[in-house]
Amino acid sequence: MMFDLKASFNFSSDVSLIKNELDTFIADFNKKILLKDKTFNIKNVKIDKSNLSFNIISEGVFRPHNALLQMKNEISRNFGKKNYLGIREINIHNYSINFDLEKKPLKKVTIPFADITFKDKHATLILKNIDKEFLQHNYIDRMISRIREKVANHYYEGKSEFWKPIWESEEKKPIWTKDPTEEMARLGWLQQGPTKGKWFYRSQATTIIKTMEKIAIEEILKPLGFKEIISSHIVPFEIWLKTGHMEGMPGEFYYIAEPSTRDKEKWERFVDLTKITKEIQQDELKKNLATPTSGLCYAQCPVIYWSFKGKTISEESLPVLVYDNTAISSRYESGGRHGIERVDEFHRIEPIYIGTSKQLINLRDKMLECYKHVFNDIFDLEWRMAQVTPWYIQQAGEIGDENTQDTGTIDFEAYMPYRGDRKKSEWLEFQNLSILGDKYIKAFNIKAQKSALWSGCSGIGLERWTTAFLAQKGLDPEHWPKGFRKYLDKLPDGIEFL
Numbered sequence: 001m002m003f004d005l006k007a008s009f010n011f012s013s014d015v016s017l018i019k020n021e022l023d024t025f026i027a028d029f030n031k032k033i034l035l036k037d038k039t040f041n042i043k044n045v046k047i048d049k050s051n052l053s054f055n056i057i058s059e060g061v062f063r064p065h066n067a068l069l070q071m072k073n074e075i076s077r078n079f080g081k082k083n084y085l086g087i088r089e090i091n092i093h094n095y096s097i098n099f100d101l102e103k104k105p106l107k108k109v110t111i112p113f114a115d116i117t118f119k120d121k122h123a124t125l126i127l128k129n130i131d132k133e134f135l136q137h138n139y140i141d142r143m144i145s146r147i148r149e150k151v152a153n154h155y156y157e158g159k160s161e162f163w164k165p166i167w168e169s170e171e172k173k174p175i176w177t178k179d180p181t182e183e184m185a186r187l188g189w190l191q192q193g194p195t196k197g198k199w200f201y202r203s204q205a206t207t208i209i210k211t212m213e214k215i216a217i218e219e220i221l222k223p224l225g226f227k228e229i230i231s232s233h234i235v236p237f238e239i240w241l242k243t244g245h246m247e248g249m250p251g252e253f254y255y256i257a258e259p260s261t262r263d264k265e266k267w268e269r270f271v272d273l274t275k276i277t278k279e280i281q282q283d284e285l286k287k288n289l290a291t292p293t294s295g296l297c298y299a300q301c302p303v304i305y306w307s308f309k310g311k312t313i314s315e316e317s318l319p320v321l322v323y324d325n326t327a328i329s330s331r332y333e334s335g336g337r338h339g340i341e342r343v344d345e346f347h348r349i350e351p352i353y354i355g356t357s358k359q360l361i362n363l364r365d366k367m368l369e370c371y372k373h374v375f376n377d378i379f380d381l382e383w384r385m386a387q388v389t390p391w392y393i394q395q396a397g398e399i400g401d402e403n404t405q406d407t408g409t410i411d412f413e414a415y416m417p418y419r420g421d422r423k424k425s426e427w428l429e430f431q432n433l434s435i436l437g438d439k440y441i442k443a444f445n446i447k448a449q450k451s452a453l454w455s456g457c458s459g460i461g462l463e464r465w466t467t468a469f470l471a472q473k474g475l476d477p478e479h480w481p482k483g484f485r486k487y488l489d490k491l492p493d494g495i496e497f498l
């Protein structure tokens, strides 16, 4: 890497009189930094009245922009009192950064705050319009990382994700091969909701979903000692910044706009227009809405982690086992929407666990046992488990590999007979289970008295449980497996519409 920063300081008065002193000072400063970074060099030092200009070059760890700010402070300290002068302005004229990538980019790459050009694997970054604030932040190194990430992603795109089967049930003969959502809609058990990707569940579909919820709680969460909590389902961006969701899936959130005021006078015109036109006047509405600073729950775990932020958990409370069954998840699924299995609004129970690595690995085994009991003995499903790329690696646009699996995510997938042949068709991920190491523990600064902590979570998607079950077992309770019928063997009567 090669950094070349051309900058100048504008002093409060003429510095040409102390040229020699400044030259010596800069030479000494250069020597001092050379001890930390052998490639560091300040050159082209020029003094013109109140202006001192120079280039700072480095190929090593000491970044010129950090040196620039340090140099400014030291000059102010040294010459400020003695010579009654101060640095009024720092001007950055040009900052070019040259570095090599592992592989050459396969398509155009852009980055905010800079122009970038490539010669094969060699990248040249020219920063423009930058000021002191820009340099004080750690933007430059992050820009370089982002470029590396973007180019690395060119090589991932199109490749299939890491996916390694780890367990498979035996084949089960499906009762039917219809799409359960279509059939339920036809029978009036549910109907499309008022907006995209939402459903209105009537009592028959609701009863089935609620049965799934009951089974999850009675057969998995309670026996393992999970305690219910109620979290908020409005998530401020700061939380998603910490979990990585903000950079991972900004196009999948439902954003929330608060009113910018409750003042009746400010809303008067909007009310008038609504009463007169009987339409929503969007332009008028926008005037009274604040820019979003939060979104609807995407998964429950971020807010749950936030609730432990900065806390030290006593050893006796470990492992912490909690679950949220209240917050509704919202995701903008766009073209991927299908039936009740890929919706924009879904009901998910999310258990999360915090404990030592040993406790969590032990817990994972116990959870897997419970899950197997439900899917084998109660649902009698044809399903499988696969080790996959953890979502936080996925969201960085990477596909993961064997190395990312020591912690990692297990996907649970069900055969969906309506999609065709079991070998060729895509199975449905109906839930997952992750152990995420100390990623969120660190992000939220969660501590234990003594132990090092890990955390993890599992997403129990009730619509997905429902559709996986119904896709294999049909809609007639008479044909449902005995284990399930213990929980539900008769559906409520529906409403007759004329």
Ligand code: ATP
Pocket (backbone or CB within 6 Å): 299, 331, 333, 340, 341, 342, 343, 344, 346, 348, 391, 429, 430, 431, 432, 459, 460, 461, 462, 463, 464
């Ligand atoms: P997919 O790859 O199917 O989009 P995902 O990896 O986005 O799933 P996660 O973020 O891991 O899903 O969420 C965990 C669980 O939440 C899933 O296993 C599933 O049960 C449920 N889920 C996720 N997205 C949806 C959706 N759009 N509709 C219904 N359930 C969903």
Ligand code: ZN
Pocket (backbone or CB within 6 Å): 299, 300, 301, 302, 350, 457, 458, 459
């Ligand atoms: Zn989670």
Ligand code: MG
Pocket (backbone or CB within 6 Å): none
């Ligand atoms: Mg998804």
